[in-house]
Amino acid sequence: MKEKKGFSLNGFVAFVILLLVVGYLVTEVITAQVGFATFAIFALVILSLPGFFMVQPNQAKVMTFFGSYVGTVKNNGLQWSIPFFIRKNISLRIRNFESNQMKVNDNHGNPIEIATVVVWSVDDTAEAVFEVDDYISFVNIQSESALRNMAISYPYDQHDGDEVALRSHPQEVSEALKNEIQQRLEKAGVKVHEARISHLAYAPEIANAMLQRQQAQAIIAARSKIVDGAVGMVDMALTQLSAKQIVELDEERKATMVSNLLVVLCSDQNTQPIVNAGSLY
Known part of the structure; x- marks a missing residue:
């Protein structure tokens, strides 16, 4: 079932028409020309009054007639439709x-x-x-x-x-x-x-364990960055010492220097330097 536009008239226009009809009926009563047609028109005026209804902004009226869907009215303001239509209000607002x-x-x-x-x-x-x-x-x-x-x-x-x-x-x-x-x-x-x-x-039952896992992953990622940087700095130091011929180191001394530099660069605490005042060997 898809939405379709329902029948309705502007309520103010319908109200003016009713006023003109009422004026006509009053004239008939004053001139004593009351007949069957006058009573019929008066009955129609009374029956048409429930046909007026109000549609608020971003709202609609879904109308049915004896169980059949006859349309939806979305025009805002005072409206008039067939009085026998049953109208249900529905909001279109977010x-x-x-x-x-x-x-x-x-x-x-x-x-x-x-x-x-x-x-x-x-x-x-x-x-x-x-x-x-x-x-x-x-x-x-x-x-x-x-x-x-x-x-x-x-x-x-x-x-x-x-x-x-x-x-x-x-x-x-x-x-x-x-x-x-x-x-x-x-x-x-x-x-x-x-x-x-x-x-x-x-969930609370695994929140602490998952938090520890996240912290461990963060620590491992940070340590990996630190180690990568430390290895690069050690390589740069050995390369420059050799290129500028500042000191000649054998393999054992290079290993000791690399170990000391990695300890200094990768440690999470400040290291305490030891000054060697003696000879190299």
Whole structure:
């Protein structure tokens, strides 16, 4: 069922027409020319009064007639339609939905806590009212289901260089989550404007262990950079000493010098120098 435009007239124009008809009826009563036609017109005026209704900005009226969908009115302001139409108000404004924090397993089987914020609005009023029983509840349930399905498709942390992870690729994950939710809400006439992760963390039972692993990985990465730099500095020192012929070192002395320089450069604490006041040998 798709949305279609419903029949309606400008309420102010319809009100003016009713005033003219009422004026005509008053004239008939004053001139004592009351007949069947006068009573019929008066009855029509009374019956037409419930046909007036108000449409607020970014809202719509879904109209049915004896169980049949006859159209949707989106024109703002005072409107008039056939009084026998049953009108249901539906909001077209943008809404936010924040899911509860859910505990799921990521792609590597690690338990994590995750939540999302979904920005959505009604795009097709007929589908929102008639295709699902309660479109608001439908949005909430399907959003959480899509979030759970998305969370098990990606790892929490990036392990490979080109791997998409929940923590390291927020834009890619948000786009995938938005598409997943939009596919589920297509039949409900709902348009998803944005979907982003609002909470992401390891589950409490493994949070400390994962924090230690992250710290260890950071320490290893930092040490690797320090060692690379220290080896380069040692090589540069030996090369310059040999090129400028400052001192000639045998292999044993070179090994000792390399060991001392690496200790100085790679140590995480300040080293205490020892000055040799004697001869070289």
